[in-house]
Amino acid sequence: MSVKFLRENLSWKNTRSGILFLSLSSIFFILAFMFIFAGSSNFLYLLRIPKIPVIVLQILMIVMSLALSFSLSFLLSEWILEKKNPFKVDKLSVKHHVFFSMLMVITILDVSLFFVNIVAIICATLVFWLGKTRVWRILGFLAISCCLVAQLTIFLLIWR
Amino acid sequence: MNKMKLKKTLKVLMIIYTIAPFVVWGGVNIDLKVLFDHSPNMFWIHLPSTAQIDEINEMVIEVWDEFERISTSYKGQINFNLISYNLTDYQTISASSVVSNIPTSYTFAKVNFGVERLSFSISTQGIHYILATNTLTGKTFWSNPILVDYNPIKLIWGDVHSHSIFCDGGGLPRELYNYARYIALLDFCSVTSHGEFLHLNGGFNALEQATNRANDPGKFITSQGVEWTSGTAPHVPLIGWGHFTSIFSGTKLAHLSSSIQKNPSELWSELDRFTSEFGCRAIALPHHTVSEKYIQDWPVCFDYSQYVRLGEVFSVHGSSLVNPYSEWNVTGEIDQPSYQIQGSSINEALMMGLRLGLVANGDSHDGFPGHSLSHTRAFIGHQYPPTYILSRVSHLYPSGLTGAFVSDITRDNIFDALYDRRVLANSDFGRPYVTFKINDVEVGEDDSTVFVANSTSLRELKLFIAQDGTPPAAYLQAAQPWNGNPNWNAKVQIFKNGYLWKEELINAPVTQLFFYDNETIVGASYNNCIEKEGEFYINEKSHTPVNPSSLNTNGVDYYFIRILCSRGRVTAIGPLWVESLT
Numbered sequence: 093m094s095v096k097f098l099r100e101n102l103s104w105k106n107t108r109s110g111i112l113f114l115s116l117s118s119i120f121f122i123l124a125f126m127f128i129f130a131g132s133s134n135f136l137y138l139l140r141i142p143k144i145p146v147i148v149l150q151i152l153m154i155v156m157s158l159a160l161s162f163s164l165s166f167l168l169s170e171w172i173l174e175k176k177n178p179f180k181v182d183k184l185s186v187k188h189h190v191f192f193s194m195l196m197v198i199t200i201l202d203v204s205l206f207f208v209n210i211v212a213i214i215c216a217t218l219v220f221w222l223g224k225t226r227v228w229r230i231l232g233f234l235a236i237s238c239c240l241v242a243q244l245t246i247f248l249l250i251w252r
Numbered sequence: 253m254n255k256m257k258l259k260k261t262l263k264v265l266m267i268i269y270t271i272a273p274f275v276v277w278g279g280v281n282i283d284l285k286v287l288f289d290h291s292p293n294m295f296w297i298h299l300p301s302t303a304q305i306d307e308i309n310e311m312v313i314e315v316w317d318e319f320e321r322i323s324t325s326y327k328g329q330i331n332f333n334l335i336s337y338n339l340t341d342y343q344t345i346s347a348s349s350v351v352s353n354i355p356t357s358y359t360f361a362k363v364n365f366g367v368e369r370l371s372f373s374i375s376t377q378g379i380h381y382i383l384a385t386n387t388l389t390g391k392t393f394w395s396n397p398i399l400v401d402y403n404p405i406k407l408i409w410g411d412v413h414s415h416s417i418f419c420d421g422g423g424l425p426r427e428l429y430n431y432a433r434y435i436a437l438l439d440f441c442s443v444t445s446h447g448e449f450l451h452l453n454g455g456f457n458a459l460e461q462a463t464n465r466a467n468d469p470g471k472f473i474t475s476q477g478v479e480w481t482s483g484t485a486p487h488v489p490l491i492g493w494g495h496f497t498s499i500f501s502g503t504k505l506a507h508l509s510s511s512i513q514k515n516p517s518e519l520w521s522e523l524d525r526f527t528s529e530f531g532c533r534a535i536a537l538p539h540h541t542v543s544e545k546y547i548q549d550w551p552v553c554f555d556y557s558q559y560v561r562l563g564e565v566f567s568v569h570g571s572s573l574v575n576p577y578s579e580w581n582v583t584g585e586i587d588q589p590s591y592q593i594q595g596s597s598i599n600e601a602l603m604m605g606l607r608l609g610l611v612a613n614g615d616s617h618d619g620f621p622g623h624s625l626s627h628t629r630a631f632i633g634h635q636y637p638p639t640y641i642l643s644r645v646s647h648l649y650p651s652g653l654t655g656a657f658v659s660d661i662t663r664d665n666i667f668d669a670l671y672d673r674r675v676l677a678n679s680d681f682g683r684p685y686v687t688f689k690i691n692d693v694e695v696g697e698d699d700s701t702v703f704v705a706n707s708t709s710l711r712e713l714k715l716f717i718a719q720d721g722t723p724p725a726a727y728l729q730a731a732q733p734w735n736g737n738p739n740w741n742a743k744v745q746i747f748k749n750g751y752l753w754k755e756e757l758i759n760a761p762v763t764q765l766f767f768y769d770n771e772t773i774v775g776a777s778y779n780n781c782i783e784k785e786g787e788f789y790i791n792e793k794s795h796t797p798v799n800p801s802s803l804n805t806n807g808v809d810y811y812f813i814r815i816l817c818s819r820g821r822v823t824a825i826g827p828l829w830v831e832s833l834t
Binding site: 130133134136137146149150153204205206207208209210213216217220221233236239240243244246247250251252 | 266269270272273274276277279280281420448449451452453454511512633634638639640641642643644645646648728
């Protein structure tokens with residue numbers, strides 16, 4: 093049964109789409125993982141949480157980075173291959189809410205980083221302008237405020 | 253209509269509000285000159301500091317832009333010249349009396365990528381400088397000094413404190429080692445990422461492997477190293493005992509992290525266990541000891557002289573040699589306290605009785621060990637290698653270098669030189685040749701201790717200085733070419749028992765100085781303890797109670813040298829301890 097199913101679906105077009113999906117999602121996965129992992133390790137290094145063992149933090153970092161980057165890369169690749177504009181919809185689906193949640197998490201995690209915090213600003217801008225619902229727009233506004241405060245703190249306190 | 257207007261205004265405000273973070277980000281992270289201007293500004297002429305007579309060596313010419321980066325666009329001819337000084341009265345030797353085989357000229361092409369290596373040999377004993385004249389601009393650049401004689405002891409240079417992207421720095425360890433070897437032209441190096449990050453990210457093994465792979469005995473030595481960082485890690489109490497960069501003599505890297513060893517006693521116990529299990533030795537190096545955030549709690553080091561043997565006096569953080577509030581402070585330090593905290597500097601630690609040799613390292617976080625660029629405008633975000641933490645932003649000083657006197661370039665020899673304190677410290681990429689002796693006992697010889705017959709015996713202090721002719725770098729100041737010849741004016745300071753004892757001005761590239769002392773040997777003591785809840789501490793930041801009467805050198809005098817060169821380059825050597833036999 094399964095062999096028959098595979099044969100039926102095994103076309104050049106499907107294989108090509110599969111390869112394209114895999115390549116795209118891998119690129120998104122690596123990038124998202126990098127940004128989420130870097131941001132979370134920076135935060136966990138900065139926060140003083142002496143009671144929590146390192147192994148718990150490691151598990152937290154890895155699980156969070158894997159889960160978020162996997163979902164994000166899957167969603168983005170799917171939308172790109174289906175040529176869908178995720179921001180041009182009348183009503184946000186569960187996938188959209190997941191997507192905006194990812195953007196918010198990346199904003200918060202990466203805002204304190206050096207140079208690559210441009211990613212946080214871009215994510216915050218996307219949520220703010222394309223959030224559709226009032227809740228997402230308010231959260232986007234807060235995310236942009238967070239970026240602005242971080243940037244101004246760097247500029248006014250640390251910059252030379 | 254009004255509603256429409258309000259909506260429009262709101263939209264404009266929203267646009268401005270959205271653009272603002274991008275604008276500030278651009279202002280902080282983009283520097284167009286750093287991005288696009290790589291035009292040649294100066295030559296850096298590098299020679300080994302020592303050579304045997306007739307030995308064939310390599311001189312390296314690097315073309316730098318105004319941010320001390322390699323400039324690949326230089327095309328032109330360089331003419332070479334040799335200036336030599338004899339070793340008897342340190343006067344110049346006439347060119348006709350010097351036998352050498354140096355190239356007369358070399359034409360740079362774009363294929364050189366801004367770096368060229370040329371062979372040379374010198375047959376005449378003495379201190380020599382190679383001068384390179386840029387035929388396009390007429391500017392002449394001096395090399396560092398090279399001592400040519402029959403002495404098999406080499407002076408080699410390294411940086412054993414730097415940080416990679418495995419923690420809060422930039423670049424992979426192998427990239428850092430490549431830079432250190434081929435661009436900064438170091439002889440030894442250690443990438444010593446923060447253990448707390450390595451522990452969090454599981455990076456210990458990768459760092460250990462990269463360090464062993466980069467090791468090339470005879471040419472370039474890498475040492476295993478890691479930094480134990482108290483008070484600033486996430487999983488430890490807020491108590492700051494200071495930071496210790498640990499260097500190991502073997503091929504194994506200890507897993508040191510303040511999230512594993514929660515306090516200094518656990519750190520020392522782990523070093524005991526590790527060194528005994530793997531049959532190696534370790535050095536724990538206190539650094540940036542006067543920075544308010546990292547004030548060194550010296551009493552935790554008191555019973556561990558087998559590990560705490562050196563103090564890092566210069567780095568990208570500035571200088572910890574003397575207290576920033578003392579009258580002898582010239583360099584400063586980043587994050588200097590707003591008030592005087594006694595007992596934080598290396599000089600004060602020596603007064604307490606610790607025996608620390610003086611070394612300088614990078615503590616660089618920009619991925620450039622041995623020649624950090626963060627004191628120039630090239631610390632900016634878009635510089636490669638990238639760093640994802642702001643750590644390099646606040647590093648306003650050039651990285652220092654440690655000179656080590658060794659017989660061969662091997663891991664054991666270099667570790668021995670560090671362990672025995674046969675070292676000198678320089679505040680930037682410069683490589684002066686300096687030796688310091690008392691009664692013919694050199695720094696690092698006989699545990700750096702001179703024994704004299706009685707407390708008033710005459711002590712002869714002999715100092716030999718061959719200054720580096722390359723333009724220096726200093727606080728927020730990239731190296732810039734000299735106008736004409738280098739400025740050789742320098743102030744030589746001798747510190748005795750924690751206080752400035754003698755000072756002399758020099759104005760020649762090669763100088764020998766003698767000082768004589770027959771004052772009674774009394775030793776030094778630290779007398780600024782404070783009392784907290786019935787117990788004494790070295791200062792208000794310390795967490796370790798002490799017995800104030802034990803904070804002294806036990807009647808032993810000590811001397812160290814600081815040389816303040818023009819444009820902010822500082823060299824330090826010592827100490828030598830003088831002990832009376834009766």
